[in-house]
Amino acid sequence: MSLASFAAISLILGLGHDSVTVQYLGVFGWGLTFGGAATLLQTALADTAGTGADAALAMNVVTWNSAIAGGGILGGVLLDALGPHALIWAALALSLAALAIASAAHRHGFPAGTRAAESPVLGH
16 A cells, blocks of 8 residues: 555656645655655564564665665666656656565565564454
8 A cells, every 4th residue: 555655646746746836745745655664674574584583684774775775876877867857757667566566475475473463453
């Protein structure tokens, strides 16, 4: 749901790039839809990895930092070659790819872990 909202907001930002109001609301929406992704992914990784959680979370940090560096490089290349409007379309393409991957892996990607089973709120 969050990725779909992120993609939709990216599309709105791309189409409404001339409106300052659309830009402000879009960036606000991006923060709401994707702001908690890192925390949710860390929890899912810890649940899935079990006793290997330390290694999985270390790999998560490396992956996030690599993605930040790669995004900066790709963003700089796109900005230089195509201008600022290319960035939003790249964000839309990447979020749609992520949505496709998450949808395909939804059932098997991150089964409920021990936190869900032991939680009085989440447990069954």
